[in-house]
Amino acid sequence: xxxxxxxxxxxxxxxxxxxxxxxxxxxxxxxxxxxxxxxxxxxxxxxxxxxxxxxxxxxxxxxxxxxxxxxxxxxxxxxxx
Amino acid sequence: xxxxxxxxxxxxxxxxxxxxxxxxxxxxxxxxxxxxxxxxxxxxxxxxxxxxxxxxxxxxxxxxxxxxxxxxxxxxxxxxxxxxxxxxxxxxxxxxxxxxxxxxxxxxxxxxxxxxxxxxxxxxxxxxxxxxxxxxxxxxxxxxxxxxxxxx
Numbered sequence: 001x002x003x004x005x006x007x008x009x010x011x012x013x014x015x016x017x018x019x020x021x022x023x024x025x026x027x028x029x030x031x032x033x034x035x036x037x038x039x040x041x042x043x044x045x046x047x048x049x050x051x052x053x054x055x056x057x058x059x060x061x062x063x064x065x066x067x068x069x070x071x072x073x074x075x076x077x078x079x080x081x
Numbered sequence: 082x083x084x085x086x087x088x089x090x091x092x093x094x095x096x097x098x099x100x101x102x103x104x105x106x107x108x109x110x111x112x113x114x115x116x117x118x119x120x121x122x123x124x125x126x127x128x129x130x131x132x133x134x135x136x137x138x139x140x141x142x143x144x145x146x147x148x149x150x151x152x153x154x155x156x157x158x159x160x161x162x163x164x165x166x167x168x169x170x171x172x173x174x175x176x177x178x179x180x181x182x183x184x185x186x187x188x189x190x191x192x193x194x195x196x197x198x199x200x201x202x203x204x205x206x207x208x209x210x211x212x213x214x215x216x217x218x219x220x221x222x223x224x225x226x227x228x229x230x231x232x233x
Contacts, residue, residue: 050200
């Protein structure tokens with residue numbers, strides 16, 4: 001993989017990652033205790049378990065390599081990690 | 082070289098994330114990792130192990146990963162893991178470092194509730210990463226900035 005392709009991948013990645021960071025409080029209101037899949041600056045799917053989320057992403061026909069998956073902890077919990 | 086980090090405010094508590102790309106053969110992809118100076122080791126999460134389809138079956142057994150609570154999370158040790166970082170001036174820094182990976186094959190035989198909890202833990206960037214990559218960590222909460230700086 002050439003560095004140019006890596007940079008393209010980073011650009012796409014940073015867009016989704018930044019979406020999660022900037023909207024974290026809102027995501028915590030909307031998806032507490034859930035796994036979410038993010039692509040193109042939107043939540044593509046959500047589920048109670050990682051396994052269910054993978055099924056949801058597969059159902060919409062999105063490649064797992066093109067999404068970022070995050071667990072959104074519920075408010076009111078102290079998360080060590 | 083400066084590598085920007087994402088500083089997230091989660092209801093009055095901050096967390097710092099680093100975006101990485103795995104350059105492992107056949108396991109190219111994104112890793113959104115939590116920077117945790119309380120962790121001595123860097124750990125690839127169960128979630129990222131699955132999403133990258135890391136070939137861990139034949140990998141050497143690693144030490145169990147432990148924190149709070151009883152028992153440990155099974156791991157595999159990868160002696161050389163290829164990662165890329167992107168600097169703020171769009172340069173790529175390549176790293177080849179030893180890393181522990183959550184053994185997702187062992188999780189299959191564990192209770193669903195435990196396994197689901199393990200999948201919620203993100204990839205952790207530990208102190209070994211900063212040492213091996215020769216990086217300085219700067220976290221400036223008042224100015225909402227965080228970055229890694231290469232000492233090379």
